Amino acid sequence: MNVNQSLALIRQGTAEIIGEAELAAKLKTGKLLKVKYGADPSAPDLHLGHTVVLRKLRQLQEMGHTVQFLIGDFTSLIGDPSGRSATRPPMTPEEIQVNAQTYQDQVFKILLPEKTEVVFNSRWCQPMNFSDVIRLAGRYTVARIMERDDFQKRYQAGRPIGLHELLYPLIQGYDSVVLRSDLELCGTDQIFNCLVARALQVDDGQEPEAIIAMPLLEGLDGVNKMSKSLGNTIGITETAQDIYGKVMSIPDELMMKYFELLTDIPVDELKKMLLDWESGQLHPRKLKARLAHTLVAQYHTLQAANQAEQEFDRIFTNSELPREIPEKVLARTILHDGKLWIVRLLHDTGLVSSKSEAQRMLRQGAVQVNQQKIKDAELDVPITDGTVIQVGKRKFVKIKLTSG
């Protein structure tokens, strides 16, 4: 593969490349690049949003380049001193260790271990003293820091910005200085930090790293970027059934983007799919089912994907009971004449969080016992071993009675 071909491949699916000329020049020398990627150990579970960037990294690895997988343990160690953001409490070194391990285990579902160098930024951040920090801070200006969209918006909206937050881009930039990175990958929301890295590298007498920014993947709501704090993620370690179902629940408009950024299906084929969909030859449901199937197969197995698909059709298309229903043990002694009040039943099986909710669900017609809809909140229902209770479309429980 010559340099132009590699560049074309690298460019695929990216949102923006900064310093492309330098990148091309470096590639021409045949040099193998050090590609930095920063990860936050506070939320170690990978979701499809992460995989957009990880897949690009994998592609670069296959070209021979090395990934510097940087775990930003230092900032997690400090936490967020303003105490405002509950999502960033300081973490203990042990927690970080555990999370980092989880992270690595998951990351190697995509990255090649032999081409990955895992580094922790506490290694060089921790020993810095206050004068080091001041010196570092002196290498950038307030005006330039405030260019960041996020800061600007918050400032204009009169929202608090902790002083330490202004320092975070500097820390990340400094990481690149220490690692002498040639290229950094990130989501478009992180471009600012990478730009700081370039400036600091130049200040240090290095060549600035190139930046490849990948598009942000919208989550289940179809609007916001996929992120754990928004609860709109599809995690790669989730069950086959959940991944399948969640993918089926994304808005139709998002399908092609998911195909493009998350699967290996060639661009030409995707184009054809889109045409067929638009012309009405291909039903959108089928298209989405293929997406769901492909993604499950990617993170589980082909077999699991087939099964998940069957199960999904079973439950939602044919409204049948799932193949496997979680069992819930109930003591026979709470029954009266083999019966139990429906509200209590729903509550005790954990299908609803309160009895008031049970009442509501009954009123709304969401409750079924052995496939029979129940609306009467006064009813005592006969319970036997294997009675199946359902609330809504997705919650099922099978009763197991004990004599105790």
Place this chain on the structure above:
RNA sequence: GGACAGGUGGCCGAGCGGUCAAUGGCAACAGACUGUAAAUCUGUCGGGCGCAGCCCUACGAAGGUUCAAAUCCUUCCCUGUCCA
């Protein structure tokens, strides 16, 4: 240090003495419909009670005024803006 503006349910945001468990939006959940856990429409959405009703706990915190407080007063905590 001074002046001013704020802190309300998972989030955003109304209310500014009684009719407030608190309008509205988002999220969530349910139902209908369908092509899916898409879209759309409708409904629910603090907790308890065998529940068209009643009872608890809630509007930054603690006290107070009042028959009655999210709403008024005092102190404290927190946030922002401007001035220094």
